């Protein structure tokens with residue numbers, strides 16, 4: 640990376656979508672990566688994924704932030720141990736209990752603050768609307784509105800959130816990741832386990848289906864009994 644290359648920030652949770660998004664950002668920009676942990680069940684495993692992906696993509700500028708508010712507020716199966724992570728896909732139904740209330744706004748606020756200081760022009764986020772869990776903060780209109788907030792509320796008003804994956808199906812994201820050489824083997828998507836992926840939570844089911852539809856095998860380890868045999 641050269642000092643003259645324009646900067647971009649990528650929100651990198653450590654999951655598959657954010658990894659592909661980071662590979663795109665690193666190809667076009669001097670990328671800096673932001674990871675926000677928020678007391679989620681697989682916090683440590685996701686942080687490990689973040690660091691591994693940054694290493695592989697040669698992203699040296701990294702910011703790790705802990706958001707205490709989301710954990711204390713709770714209200715999600717990801718942050719509240721008393722709410723079980725559902726073991727079935729919720730695509731096309733109501734907003735699932737794994738939705739963390741207004742989470743992406745917290746992440747984006749940190750990214751915009753950092754972007755102002757770094758002089759970054761773009762913020763990449765791997766939000767996906769089709770095939771996803773129906774989270775309201777993954778819709779295009781939300782990002783259009785957020786960009787208006789940035790234009791009105793920052794020093795120069797020139798930072799833009801970009802969502803290159805938002806209209807893609809999950810299997811297309813897998814294929815794009817493979818084309819880009821994104822380190823999908825280092826990613827972590829499971830909501831409930833950090834040793835091996837459970838294979839049955841929303842996130843695992845969507846991910847397994849995506850790899851299957853892309854005609855390839857997911858490189859991360861799963862609990863053996865949960866790997867599907869073509870029924871998805």
Ligand SMILES: [Zn+2]
Nearest residue numbers: 829837840843
């Ligand atoms: Zn899982």
